[in-house]
Amino acid sequence: MEGSLVIRGERPHDLAAVRAVNEAAFGQVDEADLVERLRAERVVLLSLVAELDSQVVGHVLFTRMTIESDGGALPAVSLAPLAVLPQHQRKGIGGRLIHAGLKILEDRREQIVFVLGHPDYYPRFGFSSEKARHIESPFPPEAFMMLELGSGAGGCTRGKVRYPVAFGL
Ligand SMILES: CC(C)(COP(=O)(O)OP(=O)(O)OC[C@H]1O[C@@H](n2cnc3c(N)ncnc32)[C@H](O)[C@@H]1OP(=O)(O)O)[C@@H](O)C(=O)NCCC(=O)NCCS
Numbered sequence: 001m002e003g004s005l006v007i008r009g010e011r012p013h014d015l016a017a018v019r020a021v022n023e024a025a026f027g028q029v030d031e032a033d034l035v036e037r038l039r040a041e042r043v044v045l046l047s048l049v050a051e052l053d054s055q056v057v058g059h060v061l062f063t064r065m066t067i068e069s070d071g072g073a074l075p076a077v078s079l080a081p082l083a084v085l086p087q088h089q090r091k092g093i094g095g096r097l098i099h100a101g102l103k104i105l106e107d108r109r110e111q112i113v114f115v116l117g118h119p120d121y122y123p124r125f126g127f128s129s130e131k132a133r134h135i136e137s138p139f140p141p142e143a144f145m146m147l148e149l150g151s152g153a154g155g156c157t158r159g160k161v162r163y164p165v166a167f168g169l
Pocket of ligand 1: 083084089117121
């Protein structure tokens with residue numbers, strides 16, 4: 001890749017650029033609106049941007065969600081959305097954002113991350129639909145994937161996902 005890529009935490013002056021990246025990547029406003037609703041709901045754990053030559057070209061958001069289990073509500077993390085400007089896709093930027101985010105979450109002792117996404121893309125980061133098989137969700141099983149950080153939750157987590165209200169599930 002030409003130029004230098006920096007992955008860093010979102011700052012207040014990035015908000016318009018983050019919106020633009022999500023609109024361009026998805027070709028619609030829905031995900032950009034979702035990001036703003038999640039901020040308003042105050043469930044954002046981590047919002048990272050990828051900056052190439054001082055331009056924001058990628059964004060990933062991690063938010064708090066829970067697993068409703070017999071033993072009570074277990075904290076987990078939702079990865080969504082992930083967006084890279086169309087002209088900068090397939091250069092590894094999405095991967096850099098995910099790796100950086102997962103490292104920070106692991107350092108913060110988060111244990112479980114869920115993603116709804118392409119079954120060909122997310123397993124390379126350790127996400128697996130097989131690991132999520134005991135978790136009830138409204139999504140197609142092959143696209144609903146789970147990743148355990150650190151020592152994880154022992155691989156025996158059962159329950160039902162509860163996403164932030166902003167997702168409208
Ligand atoms: C998905 C996305 C974030 C990936 O970012 P990226 O920087 O292009 O990804 P990377 O360069 O790290 O990885 C590239 C790999 O991702 C996969 N990939 C990228 N876009 C993909 C897509 N739309 N469908 C399936 N796989 C895809 C490919 O396997 C690709 O590998 P290849 O180039 O060897 O074929 C980016 O393509 C994007 O913004 N897409 C539109 C929005 C979206 O669909 N977001 C994900 C859902 S939340």
